Amino acid sequence: xxxxxxxxxxxxxxxxxxxxxxxxxxxxxxxxxxxxxxxxxxxxxxxxxxxxxxxxxxxxxxxxxxxxxxxxxxxxxxxxxxxxxxxxxxxxxxxxxxxxxxxxxxxxxxxxxxxxxxxxxxxxxxxxxxxxxxxxxxxxxxxxxxxxxxxxxxxxxxxxxxxxxxxxxxxxxxxxxxxxxxxxxxxxxxxxxxxxxxxxxxxxxxxxxxxxxxxxxxxxxxxxxxxxxxxxxxxxxxxxxxxxxxxxxxxxxxxxxxxxxxxxxxxxxxxxxxxxxxxxxxxxxxxxxxxxxxxxxxxxxxxxxxxxxxxxxxxxxxxxxxxxxxxxxxxxxxxxxxxxxxxxxxxxxxxxxxxxxxxxxxxxxxxxxxxxxx
Amino acid sequence: xxxxxxxxxxxxxxxxxxxxxxxxxxxxxxxxxxxxxxxxxxxxxxxxxxxxxxxxxxxxxxxxxxxxxxxxxxxxxxxxxxxxxxxxxxxxxxxxxxxxxxxxxxxxxxxxxxxxxxxxxxxxxxxxxxxxxxxxxxxxxxxxxxxxxxxxxxxxxxxxxxxxxxxxxxxxxxxxxxxxxxxxxxxxxxxxxxxxxxxxxxxxxxxxxxxxxxxxxxxxxxxxxxxxxxxxxxxxxxxxxxxxxxxxxxxxxxxxxxxxxxxxxxxxxxxxxxxxxxxxxxxxxxxxxxxxxxxxxxxxxxxxxxxxxxxxxxxxxxxxxxxxxxxxxxxxxxxxxxxxxxxxxxxxxxxxxxxxxxxxxxxxxxxxxxxxxxxxxxxxxxxxxxxxxxxxxxxxxxxxxxxxxxxxxxxxxxxxxxxxxxxxxxxxxxxxxxxxxxxxxxxxxxxxxxxxxxxxxxxxxxxxxxxxxxxxxxxxxxx
Numbered sequence: 015x016x017x018x019x020x021x022x023x024x025x026x027x028x029x030x031x032x033x034x035x036x037x038x039x040x041x042x043x044x045x046x047x048x049x050x051x052x053x054x055x056x057x058x059x060x061x062x063x064x065x066x067x068x069x070x071x072x073x074x075x076x077x078x079x080x081x082x083x084x085x086x087x088x089x090x091x092x093x094x095x096x097x098x099x100x101x102x103x104x105x106x107x108x109x110x111x112x113x114x115x116x117x118x119x120x121x122x123x124x125x126x127x128x129x130x131x132x133x134x135x136x137x138x139x140x141x142x143x144x145x146x147x148x149x150x151x152x153x154x155x156x157x158x159x160x161x162x163x164x165x166x167x168x169x170x171x172x173x174x175x176x177x178x179x180x181x182x183x184x185x186x187x188x189x190x191x192x193x194x195x196x197x198x199x200x201x202x203x204x205x206x207x208x209x210x211x212x213x214x215x216x217x218x219x220x221x222x223x224x225x226x227x228x229x230x231x232x233x234x235x236x237x238x239x240x241x242x243x244x245x246x247x248x249x250x251x252x253x254x255x256x257x258x259x260x261x262x263x264x265x266x267x268x269x270x271x272x273x274x275x276x277x278x279x280x281x282x283x284x285x286x287x288x289x290x291x292x293x294x295x296x297x298x299x300x301x302x303x304x305x306x307x308x309x310x311x312x313x314x315x316x317x318x319x320x321x322x323x324x325x326x327x328x329x330x331x332x333x334x335x336x337x338x339x340x341x342x343x344x345x346x347x348x349x350x351x352x353x354x355x356x357x358x359x360x361x362x363x364x365x366x367x368x369x370x371x372x373x374x375x376x377x378x379x380x381x382x383x384x385x386x387x388x
Numbered sequence: 389x390x391x392x393x394x395x396x397x398x399x400x401x402x403x404x405x406x407x408x409x410x411x412x413x414x415x416x417x418x419x420x421x422x423x424x425x426x427x428x429x430x431x432x433x434x435x436x437x438x439x440x441x442x443x444x445x446x447x448x449x450x451x452x453x454x455x456x457x458x459x460x461x462x463x464x465x466x467x468x469x470x471x472x473x474x475x476x477x478x479x480x481x482x483x484x485x486x487x488x489x490x491x492x493x494x495x496x497x498x499x500x501x502x503x504x505x506x507x508x509x510x511x512x513x514x515x516x517x518x519x520x521x522x523x524x525x526x527x528x529x530x531x532x533x534x535x536x537x538x539x540x541x542x543x544x545x546x547x548x549x550x551x552x553x554x555x556x557x558x559x560x561x562x563x564x565x566x567x568x569x570x571x572x573x574x575x576x577x578x579x580x581x582x583x584x585x586x587x588x589x590x591x592x593x594x595x596x597x598x599x600x601x602x603x604x605x606x607x608x609x610x611x612x613x614x615x616x617x618x619x620x621x622x623x624x625x626x627x628x629x630x631x632x633x634x635x636x637x638x639x640x641x642x643x644x645x646x647x648x649x650x651x652x653x654x655x656x657x658x659x660x661x662x663x664x665x666x667x668x669x670x671x672x673x674x675x676x677x678x679x680x681x682x683x684x685x686x687x688x689x690x691x692x693x694x695x696x697x698x699x700x701x702x703x704x705x706x707x708x709x710x711x712x713x714x715x716x717x718x719x720x721x722x723x724x725x726x727x728x729x730x731x732x733x734x735x736x737x738x739x740x741x742x743x744x745x746x747x748x749x750x751x752x753x754x755x756x757x758x759x760x761x762x763x764x765x766x767x768x769x770x771x772x773x774x775x776x777x778x779x780x781x782x783x784x785x786x787x788x789x790x791x792x793x794x795x796x797x798x799x800x801x802x803x804x805x806x807x808x809x810x811x812x813x814x815x816x817x818x819x820x821x822x823x824x825x826x827x828x829x830x831x832x833x834x835x836x837x838x839x840x841x842x843x844x845x846x847x848x849x850x851x852x853x854x855x856x857x858x859x860x861x862x863x864x865x866x867x
Contacts, residue, residue: 070637071745071775093643122585133585135593136562151834157742158774159559159814161548161597162822162829163856164838168561168593177589189643212503218526218617238643241686248683291504291582314504314583337583355587361575366589368844372837384588 016060018077018142018150018181024056025179025378026148034381037175039079039114042103043121047174047354049346051382058116061181064088066156073139073156075184078116085115095190098134099125105273106285106343116180122172125272126223126234129215129311131188135171140184143170146177146374156184169369175380176388177373191236195246196223196262199231199253205296207231208313210256212292215312217252219245225271226295226309231256234268277308279319284344286318286330290337301333317342327352355384389795390478390820392439393854393865395485399442399465406465407443410487413455418493420444429470429488433535434478434821436791441468441482448493450568450576450606457604458574460487466850467572469600471512471543474535476738477819479547479599479855491542494606497521506565506582508609511542515549518610527612530557533815534726541608548597550815555773556647556681557613559815561596568607569595572846582609594841599817600852602845616681619647621715622691622708624698625672629653630749632674635701636772637745639678639694646694648679650722651772653752656729656780659767660721663728668721669705676772677722679715725769726780733765733782735791739798741805742814745775754804755779762797764790776814777805803828818856826858836861 028035034052038044040059058079066075069092076085082100089095100118104110119141124133140154143166153166170177197214201207207226214221214233220241223234233249235242250259270276279285283306288298292313299307305320318333320326322344330339334356341354358366370377370388382388399406407421420426421443431438442465447453460467466486473480473490482488494510500522501507507518507529515536518529532551533539539549545567550559557563566580569591580592595602626632636649652660652668652675661668668675676698680690691708698706709715721728729736743751752768759766765782779801783794802812802822806829812822826835839857843849849864859865 068744068746070641072640073744122590124585128584132558132562135590136558145837149833149837151831151837153834155809155811157744157776157810157814159550159554159742159771159776160811161550161559161815161817162811162813163818163826163834164601164841165548165561165593165597166838166841168590168596169841171593172585172588172590188645192643209503212505215505216502216527216614218614220616238689240689241682244683244686289583289585289587291501291506293501293503311584336581338581338586338588340587358588359575359577361571361573362577362579362591365571365845369589369841372840372844 018061021058021061021179021181022144022148022150025144025146028378029147029376032376032378034378037179037380039117040111042107042109042111042113043117045107045343046121047341047349047384048382048386049350050380056179058114058179058181065182069094072158072186072188073184074187075156075182076115077182078180079114081112081114082118083112089187090190093190094187097127097131097137097186097188099127099272100134101125101273105275115183119171119183120173120175120180126225126268126310129224130220130222135168137186138167138171138183139186141167141170141180142182143178143180146376146379154184158186174383176383177370177379179379193239193242194234194236195242196267197233197246197249197253198260198262199233200257201229201231204299204309206256207309208292208295210253211312213252213256214249217249219249223268224312226313227276232267271308271310274308274317277306277317277319279306282322283319284322284326284348285342287340287342288316288318288330288334288337290314290316290334294335294337298333302329322348324348324352353385390437390823391859392483393859395483396464399485403442406463409459409463410443410445410456413459414445414447414452418446418448418452420446429473429490430482432473432478432480433476434481434819436785437478437481437820439482439484441486441488442484444488444490446490446493450570453489453604453606454570454574454576456487456489457570457572460850461572461574464848464850466853468852469546469604471540472514472538474539474543475547475817475819476740477813477817477821479817479819481820483854489604491540491606498607502527504582505612506609507612508607509541511606511608512540515539515541515544522612526615528615529610530563530613531560541610542605545596545605545608546598546600547817550776552648552650552771555649555771556645561593563611564592564596564608565611566609567592567595567605570604570606572603572851580609599819599856601842601856603851617683618687618712619679619681619715620687620691620709620712621677621679621718622694622706623675623677623718624706625669625675625704626701627673627704629674629752631701632676633745633748635676635698638697638700640773642693642697644690644693646678646773647681648677649771649773650677651770652722653768655765656725656767656769659728659732660725663731664721664724666717666721672704677718722769729767729780729782735783735785737781737783737794737798739777739779739781739801740813740816741802741810742774742776743805743808743810745772747808751804751808755801758797758800762793764794764797775810799825820855823856824858832861
């Protein structure tokens with residue numbers, strides 16, 4: 015066990031010595047984005063444990079190093095769950111340790127339920143964190159509605175540890191559904207699959223998962239049993255023009271979609287995630303004929319597996335078009351050589367550099383993680 | 389009263405030149421400089437504060453907004469962004485040396501896409517205007533602040549507006565895909581797009597709710613949602629506030645997330661009933677309005693579950709709407725609550741703190757004590773599911789002493805909210821109103837950090853200065 019104060023003192027020393035730090039929880043996603051240029055690792059793994067849980071208020075707080083399964087187990091005891099359904103990174107990155115809540119928030123990773131209920135960052139209500147000079151700060155709080163001051167919770171969510179070290183996170187949870195079912199529509203191609211998903215998501219039936227694997231458009235319903243039964247029947251009518259429909263009750267199916275297992279990437283494949291408007295999915299598929307693809311979020315999230323080459327990376331960038339891309343997993347040689355996320359317009363990059371300086375004046379937190387030289 | 393910074397003498401002295409410079413950038417009808425015509429812009433939804441600005445610009449395009457911002461930046465002129473001017477926290481209050489940039493002429497809907505479920509609209513489109521544009525096709529825009537007939541989406545983004553239905557659908561921040569953002573230097577930047585979760589820092593997240601401190605937004609891409617098959621409300625009345633609070637806990641704890649869960653106390657019930665004749669129980673100490681969604685059968689099932697839960701708390705009465713009309717009747721009093729209180733008191737302040745819902749009974753008890761201590765009436769109406777309180781403090785604006793006591797009473801309520809683990813503002817924003825209370829919620833270091841982030845966007849503090857952050861310790865404004 016370590017304390018937040020000890021971690022802060024350690025960071026203050028590194029700041030004074032201008033010593034770069036690799037910031038991580040369990041290090042499950044060390045191969046995500048770019049390699050960090052730091053000789054020393056600063057881990058939040060010793061900063062663990064649930065510090066507050068109020069089921070009737072839909073709020074839980076946990077120290078950053080708390081493993082996700084520990085949080086899921088505590089929530090399950092009260093019939094609740096993590097809304098954003100974060101992926102288990104072991105499926106893509108290997109390793110035997112589960113992700114920590116700090117790591118999931120720092121990477122803003124969300125699973126299939128994102129399409130209906132929002133991203134991990136949408137549910138973060140409050141944070142405690144340490145700036146790059148060792149100063150501890152809070153943002154947000156423990157209540158569901160809060161617009162007091164600038165929302166640094168969102169700024170730090172998805173900042174990959176480059177703007178501060180998260181030490182404690184408070185987030186909203188919801189009741190886990192009583193029942194769940196999946197409709198599988200057999201479709202001839204991606205375009206037809208996206209049309210089926212759009213029809214489902216544009217229906218009043220509260221779809222909470224919308225994915226395409228191979229030639230099947232998969233639509234998930236989660237709710238009270240009687241609602242799931244009723245809505246499944248209604249959706250069958252809505253989707254009848256889109257193809258043959260079967261009903262599946264395989265709980266492992268959505269876990270495989272969530273974790274990217276369903277992508278079936280080869281061990282030496284690189285893995286990308288593209289987020290785009292769902293209707294762009296057919297063009298993305300057409301632009302990447304040599305890749306393995308998995309579509310989630312109504313077609314708006316495209317998991318891509320393919321050769322870990324610069325040429326393939328350029329093809330993914332071109333395919334993403336107006337959307338956004340992340341080089342999710344790759345050998346160091348590739349991820350150190352290419353932009354792993356899209357570049358920003360110059361005025362925004364200038365603001366970003368100033369914000370980075372405010373939060374990490376000596377530039378010691380995860381240098382190079384998101385962009386070369388930053 | 390809240391202190392405002394002294395006008396910059398050099399800017400005041402150069403007013404004719406500044407107006408001439410703005411006139412070169414805008415069509416003649418887009419610049420207002422006469423006092424009589426600037427009068428509507430001197431205040432907003434917090435009319436206790438008024439200040440005539442230097443000039444008012446009403447651009448029609450993003451390029452015009454950018455040109456005005458660049459000009460103001462180059463000339464050291466302060467800027468007050470303004471939507472419909474409905475801010476209850478004084479977020480759009482002008483300064484004497486500032487140019488108000490009003491977005492109401494940017495009122496076009498640019499694109500609606502049902503396949504990808506988004507709409508692109510200009511910042512001056514009203515909140516209800518988005519839903520109106522898509523409701524014939526069964527869709528809606530979810531956040532529904534009570535000012536939704538008038539308030540504009542650009543203002544909603546800047547204040548991260550909520551509403552009665554955010555327990556299920558979230559607030560503005562959870563319903564945005566992208567914005568066209570204009571910096572104080574006049575750079576136009578597209579942030580986000582028609583997809584979710586752009587890689588890189590979450591600029592959309594930090595801009596949302598930034599109260600005009602970081603830049604202006606001229607176009608907004610929002611998520612639109614397919615509406616439910618139907619919705620219906622029920623009413624449950626209880627003989628004590630703690631019992632009603634326990635019923636709220638039991639409903640949420642049962643796994644049901646009602647689409648709305650509203651709470652009214654005795655003074656509010658009486659005011660609303662006198663105004664709307666909605667059939668509210670006048671012998672109740674607390675009343676809940678609970679709304680659920682789905683098909684008729686789903687609504688029946690959910691309302692039956694909730695009725696059974698409420699029955700365990702010895703309700704004085706319960707009323708389940710059996711039709712959309714009956715549901716409207718239940719909502720009628722609640723929707724008119726602010727107007728109803730306005731009828732029994734010449735003026736009121738609407739507070740907006742949030743508390744952990746477990747603290748409800750304690751906090752409402754303290755508010756009653758404070759009401760007696762200050763000799764001012766208070767009515768409570770709020771979103772019970774998320775703990776966002778709206779105490780309405782009644783006072784008489786013709787009596788300066790009454791207003792001063794109302795402000796102190798309000799400040800005490802907000803201090804109490806922070807003390808029990810909540811916050812100063814759940815959806816109205818800090819603005820001018822709660823600026824000097826920020827030290828109650830944040831440490832000096834945390835405030836310095838937030839100010840430094842603002843400085844990263846707006847180094848000279850020209851954007852909506854004197855709001856949100858206390859003037860003390862402010863290196864730019866204190867000078």
